[in-house]
Amino acid sequence: MISCKEATKFISQKEEGKLTFHQRWQLWQHLAICAVCRLFNKQNKVIINNALHLHEYNDFRLTQSEKESIISALEKG
Amino acid sequence: MSELNATKWVSEYGDMLYRYALPRVNDSNIAKDLVQETFLAAWRNYKNFKGEISEKNWLFTILKNKIIDHFRKASTRLTDILPGVADEDAYFDDAQHWTMVRAPQDWNLDTDAPIERKEFYEVLQMCRGKLKEIQNTVFTMKYLEGLESEEICKELNITASNYWVLIHRAKLQLRECLEKNWFIQ
Numbered sequence: 001m002i003s004c005k006e007a008t009k010f011i012s013q014k015e016e017g018k019l020t021f022h023q024r025w026q027l028w029q030h031l032a033i034c035a036v037c038r039l040f041n042k043q044n045k046v047i048i049n050n051a052l053h054l055h056e057y058n059d060f061r062l063t064q065s066e067k068e069s070i071i072s073a074l075e076k077g
Numbered sequence: 078m079s080e081l082n083a084t085k086w087v088s089e090y091g092d093m094l095y096r097y098a099l100p101r102v103n104d105s106n107i108a109k110d111l112v113q114e115t116f117l118a119a120w121r122n123y124k125n126f127k128g129e130i131s132e133k134n135w136l137f138t139i140l141k142n143k144i145i146d147h148f149r150k151a152s153t154r155l156t157d158i159l160p161g162v163a164d165e166d167a168y169f170d171d172a173q174h175w176t177m178v179r180a181p182q183d184w185n186l187d188t189d190a191p192i193e194r195k196e197f198y199e200v201l202q203m204c205r206g207k208l209k210e211i212q213n214t215v216f217t218m219k220y221l222e223g224l225e226s227e228e229i230c231k232e233l234n235i236t237a238s239n240y241w242v243l244i245h246r247a248k249l250q251l252r253e254c255l256e257k258n259w260f261i262q
Binding site for chain 1: 096
């Protein structure tokens with residue numbers, strides 16, 4: 001049986017299809033009996049699904065003078 | 078070639094590009110420079126712009142390349158201090174199973190839908206800010222930019238085993254920080 005440390009690492013490797021058949025089987029077996037790693041697995045998905053939206057929820061802006069300095073750099077070519 | 082208008086361009090796309098760059102590079106001066114370089118590169122190469130994609134997507138493609146370039150240049154400074162194998166051990170006991178205090182708790186989420194709350198992303202930013210810079214860089218390249226691990230290793234000049242340790246550690250830390258500061262307060 002693999003450990004929780006290995007199982008959580010396998011979860012990231014599985015995302016990229018980096019596990020062998022045997023490792024996928026080991027992970028499946030581990031998750032079948034380990035509720036804590038099942039939580040980790042679920043929460044990992046929540047984190048990576050939400051990370052993609054990070055820039056949609058900020059309202060950072062360039063100041064007018066920062067914009068003007070970019071514009072003048074462009075006009076100089 | 079249509080006539081270019083610098084003022085129109087910058088007012089139309091400037092903030093959009095900046096909002097994308099800043100949470101990735103986490104430094105407002107670097108983000109501003111990358112945005113300016115993006116506009117300059119686009120301006121100088123406008124004759125090569127074929128209109129196959131929108132002007133906006135074209136600018137984003139240039140910006141994304143600039144962001145990866147930035148990470149590549151920063152990597153020589155960041156990879157001096159790569160983590161040892163013992164780095165994650167605080168989360169796990171001697172048998173490498175979760176320790177009671179650091180084990181994930183149930184977040185009681187009933188949906189997979191994105192969390193449409195500005196405050197959540199502020200907490201996520203704060204938690205990313207607590208990662209080591211190299212961990213945050215790897216996390217950003219993988220989960221914000223969507224690069225494959227091989228590409229990230231190549232750009233940052235790290236080994237695959239370094240990479241998996243860094244991403245594993247980043248996720249353990251982020252998960253715990255989000256749990257404490259958002260999901261279970």
